[in-house]
Amino acid sequence: MNLVNSTHRMSPFLLLLTLTVFPGNAWAVQSHGAPEGLYVHQLAHVFFTAALCYLIWGIRQSAFKSRGWRFLQIFCVFMALWNVVAFTGHSLASYVDNAHFIREGGYLTTRLEGPFTSVKLLFYFTKLDHLFSVPALLFLYLAMKGIYKSSCEVEEI
Amino acid sequence: MTSIPMLPAILVDMVGSFIIIILSFLSLRYAWLLIRKQPDNFLWGFLFYFCLTLVCFSVSRAVGHLLKQIFLIFNNKDQWQVLAPYSGGFNTLLMISLAAVSIYYHKGIEGFRAIQQKARSLKEANEQLEVSADKLLRLNVDLEGIVETRTMKLAASEKKFRNFFSNSKDMVYFCNASNRLVNMNSAGLDMLGYSMEEEPELSLHQVFCNEEDLDNYFETIVSVGFVEDLEAEFVRADGTVIYVLLSATALFDEDREFVGCEGIAKDLTRVRTMMEQLASSEKMASVGQMAAGVAHEINTPLGVILGYSQLMMDDFSPESEEGQSLQVIERQAKACRKIVADLLKFSRQSESARENIMVYEVLEDVLAVTEHTLSMDHIHVHRDLDENIPTIVGDTEKLRQVFVNFINNAHHAMEEQGSGDLFLSCHYEEAANQVVATIRDTGHGIPTEVVAKIFDPFFTTKSVGKGTGLGLSVSYGIIQEHGGTIDVESPAKRDDGEPKGTAFHVRFPVTLRESASVKK
């Protein structure tokens, strides 16, 4: 896998990207209505989650012994969870509009108003998605470090 | 609680984003290190692209969130609204990319593993091959060493046997199925009178003298497989015949087919000659014994005849017929007596005197007695007597007898011619430590076919009554007693002109002086 290959793969997306840079000239081949962006995003989350699951399974299949690979699996778990949280958050955003927020001072003083339904609480929770993504990235870092260290000692694979 | 502050969420968002950026870059760094270490490794490649894409995604998302919060803090909601779709779009894109990269993992790793496996087994096979090659090389070197050693041993063995073959003083030969001689050693060629350079192509037919001998040899060798101590006659290059003792073995190939024979032959000629000489000397000895016996027996009746004839002579006058007849009888009886006396002398194992003798003195003595008669027949005597010779030990009387005999023979050989020359010489041969006396005449010589027999007892070329044929035999015996030899040369070489006549060379070994005369 090299850069050429991945660029090659990404080319349809790049194409899509260039098209969206110029929003003024909406030369859409097909009309993409407003919710399409959200749907695509959500689908991406799902796809990502599935890919992560596939990756975990793949890692377990390849049965690497070092600690690094364990960490990588944990990373995948956390990342998958984060995906779920983000997906939920995006879905719930439509249920919580500006009416539910009180702002007394600046932006930083914004408060979520009660009464607190489970939806509202869940929404608040999803805003804390970094609680999942940071550990995930931490484990990724540990994984990479671990893998690197073990490759220095002995030849993996 | 009526409301929850969003501030914690905002803070978490901002701080978290920041941490994410850092962590992702750190992870990417390790991935990059790995791929730098092993560019070929699919796993590191995967991890690198995964991290790279993740970095992009994390950065995009983190930057997006940070910007959102900053804009909202500074009340730039509209600007955020403009930016938001782009951020979201990028995030989507990158998530999909990341997912896509992840998907490659399983199959990729499988393929990579398979290749790795193949590579490993190839490496192992290569290693094994190398080990085998190494072994082979060593074996080869060893083999060379082994071959060399074996060759050396073989060469040494070959040399040993070849040397034995070449150096053997007996004939060693190989011949093929058609009885052609394929190999013969130098002793063999010598024996047959061929030189090494000739490399003659010989077959046994040419070598064997008698056809039956060869047939016998061949039959025996083929049927029995060998022939042992076969006496045969071989013919040399010059036609002379030699006696050999033959032992040979047949050679067979794997199919038990006769392919040739190998053998050795010993020259028996000398042995045979010796045996013949021995036989003849035994014969002579028995003749001698017989002679002694006969002589004894004859002496008595002889004496009676002689005595009675003498007695009767008293009764008749010498002039009368009876008287004459009786004288004849007496004379002949006396002649018989002489013959018998000579015979007894010949057969006698008699005592010899041992004195220190100067050969030239003996010759002088003998000449003193015979010279007169010689000159009467016009025979000139030539002396070449060296007085500076060492003494020899022997019996003077007997030696005188010998030389007288030689001179008498020489005299008779020159008689018919009416004149002749007699050469007597004696001198010392240092190399052989011998005193050599030579008596040479210019008479009619001795024919070749007779020369071998002259020393035989009773052999004479003289007419009946003129000689007993014992002279040379007795002389021979006497010289032998003295440890010497007699050589006959006929015709004799001489300094002036063609060889003529006969020469007898008598050789005496020079030994230590005798201190006094001792009777054996």
Add this chain to the structure above:
Amino acid sequence: MAEILALDDVQDATVLIGKILTKKGHKVHCFTDEDKAIAFAKENTVDLAILDIKLEKMSGVEVLGFLKEVQPSMKAIMLTGYPTVETAREAISLGADEYCVKPIDRDELEEKVEKVLKSRGTKSAMSV
């Protein structure tokens, strides 16, 4: 004129000796058998014995021995066809006075007989 004993295994030879010496005036007794000769010597006086060395039963030298036993003063002449120093010595040691080689020459025999008989009492030098 002496008493002579002649011994030879060949009849003619001993008779010959007898004839020769009888002509010279001696009395000769001829024998071919050793025992008879010895027996005779025991009974009669013998001045001279002429003995052949080679006899049938024993050697002439042995016979000489026996005769000398009986008559020590008897002279003796030995006859032989084969003169060797050993037999000569032996003969002398047993008392022979002379030695004659066969075949006998008449003159030689007569001479020797005279010489031996003359030298009675003393031993004469031997001449072979």
